[in-house]
Amino acid sequence: MIPYIMCFILFLVGLYGVITRRNLVKIAVSLSIMEISTFLFFALIGYIDGGVAPIVDPADPVKTYVDPLPQALVLTAIVIGLATTAMLMAVIIRLYRKYGTFDIREIKNLRG
Amino acid sequence: MNPLLPFFIITPLVGAFLIMIIGRFIKEFNKYFTSLILLFLACISFYFLFNTGENIFVYKVGGWEPINKIPIGIYIVMDGFNAIVVCIINLVGFLSAFYSISYIKRYTAENYFYALFCLMIAGMNGVVISGDLFNIFVFLEISVISAYALVAFGVEKNELEASFRYQVLGGIASFLILFGIGFIYWKTKTLNIADIKEAFSTGYDRTYYLFVQILILSGFGLKAAIIPFHAWLPDAHSSAPSPISAMLSGVLIKAVGIYVIIRLFFNMFAISEGMAILITTLGTLSMVIGVFLAIGQWDIKRLLAYHSISQMGYVVLSVGIGMILISRGVRNEVTALAITGGIFHLINHAAFKGLLFLNAGAIEYTIGSRNLQEMGGLAKQMPATAATSFIASMSISGIPPFNGFFSKLIIIIAAIMAKFYLLALLAVIVSIITLASFLKFQRYAFFNKTDNKNERKIKEVPFPMVFSMVIMSILCILLSVLVFPQIREAVLSPAIDILMDPSKYSSIIIGH
Amino acid sequence: MKGMTIIVKKTTQLISGMVFLYGIYVIIHGHLTPGGGFAGGVIVAGSLILVTLAYGGDFLKLVKEESGTTIVESLATIMVILIATAGLLFGTHIFFNNFLPKGIVGHLVSAGVLPLYNIFVGTEVASSIFIIFLSLIIFKEESPQ
């Protein structure tokens, strides 16, 4: 059970980063750390002891394979994570060019 | 295996990509093409509304038949409750798209606007009709990412900041949902909603169940802007272009937030009393706090955004009362009344809130400012907008002939019959404050005499905007017809039966 | 956008061809070896980014490139959806059905529609990521400092 708890701690570190950090890039970094821990969580769920990577070798068929379903889900979730990070980065660079700073508090009082 | 079901997804997607390619060469193409697609979708959804009735359409994508009662592929499911929400999405979507034909002239890059609009519609349709948990997450991401981009469409400072906050909170919600799905898969090893209910029926550990429910509730609650998670809504809805904030407020928080919470907590989880009470208190809090936050607002769209939170509170409150009664094993007509009130108010809110945002857009289109103090005396120059916004304001604050009154009445009666007198009292008080707030809006915007109105040349908004506003106001009046029993039987009662008897949904789907 | 030093340009000439070919290999062998449409597409996009970074390019060429890639991307995605709806028309008339013959497991041309999906998703992912990168560069070029 240790890997699961460590994985959840990584998720909470990311959540802590998003809540407390003031810097836009730091918030984006914490979000991608939360994302990384979610993928690790799915991979941990699909692991089977003595299992082999889910590639069928026509020569010797019968083997115990690792569960392919969580891997398919993580494959999709990784590219979704890339999409959200790209969108976030586009807004961050835009805000930086308009306000000249990465700090949320300064953006709030510059807004006026 | 009704072959019409996949077209809810195919048509808007292919439409969006055709707009991207052809819209580059033929300028006028994308405007009318989007409205055409959405009209076609609205017709399909009405077709499904009127003949789902008691049966559930199950479409097995990819043709994978279940092996010894365990579904393998992804299921597209259309039942009574789905049909109603799909109708809301496509109808309000069509009216907003038609409205934005002339509204979007103010913005550059119209191609991107219409393509993202079609993708948002495709995402919402995908979320509502899918019967698979991870599939709901993927289509949720499509609709939410296009909503992020549309909120920041006119790239000004406050719009970019609103989009940033929306993306951060939306990102946290997505990862909470993904963690919840991982948790559910860890215990039940399956992703189909009906099959998860079967797997859960073989016993579960209580704390694990509570933890999963809290994860899923907070993830989708954040998308539905329920009280502890509503921080992003006022900025996002006030800085988006008006047809988009009409879609966001009227449809997105319902289809992607409230609908999924109702579907999962009625048809997937076995409702425990503690969770039902938590949901009801969240609904009451968002109802009360939303209204108090809205009183001090002078910007029209922020005022309307806060009212969205409080009206959503009504829906969550009445559905929560239904949940409490079901968790106590009480399945009589009081539960049915509570759930009917919730769903009826869901439909009404889509109509009048969408209309209010379109009115705010019309005012902004002519005057250019959203501040109530700078307006005044618009009734004479903009008769259509004034009339439609009067109808919408009266129906949101629950004045008898309009639809808002009947749904709030049902909710209050259900609360009283279920012996929650405090909740009924709060509902009445909030309704009165809403009335006060909208009278202020009407007086300042339309009937207030101001000195400097003569030198401004204000004329009525162009035809597409007036047309969709008038259609929406007719809808507001027609929806009050739903109270009569025989019409209610045809439209609402299939949805009520699905939600009342939780095991009916999974038994029919597993039986297929 | 100005390019980099001559050393970087030389190594890019050597590497980017191989990276591009490896990406194509990963896309086509998606149903045999690990990797597939997504991984191969990103590798191809990586090689394109490598060339753009090393050689730079004047502003107008980049903008033209970006609009061209947008069309390629939209076409590839429409093809993915059309193959899915083709399943609706042929075979057993079900959305997303694998209607082509399955062939022998392990052969290159084997898994029915899967290689087609792999190829179109690969092109779509490659052009999407290349557009994201190009739009970032164009924005940094033209926006005031």
Added chain:
Amino acid sequence: MEIALSIITGLMILGALYAIHAKDLLSSVIACGIVGYSLVICFLLLKAPDLAIVQIVVDTITLIIMVAVVLDSSREEQFSKLDTNGYISAVTAMVIIVVLLYFFAVSIQNLDVLGKSTLRMAEHYIEGAAQKTGSANLVTGVVFDFRGYDTMGEAVVLVTAVLGVLTILRLKGKK
């Protein structure tokens, strides 16, 4: 195997903490990239080669985008002292974290231990799957055939993100 995983995850947690508290933004972004690459090692340990390839490549692209944003900015993060609502948010964050961690530890007591997971839906993806979908790589079989609907949605998510980036990064929004 479990020990190796715990060590790597422990290092990832340290890397994540450094990424959040780093003074220089560029080193914080690079630390986040390193955490992403160590996830690749975890995937290889957990017998998931497909994920390892996709994660290594996607993490490179994320790193490129983040560095492109951070590079020409003032990389020093202005360390103003934590004011009152900085403390409040830090305290609330710690409270939430402790509660969630305890709740999580209690609720995973009698779930499948790492490696002992029984199969229900995925059983039919494994035995006879090569014949059903014809693809030797079972994960590609699941991604494109059993759950092809998800993957189409996935491809559309990427295209939506591209449209979003193009709309956000255009220079003039309103006429």
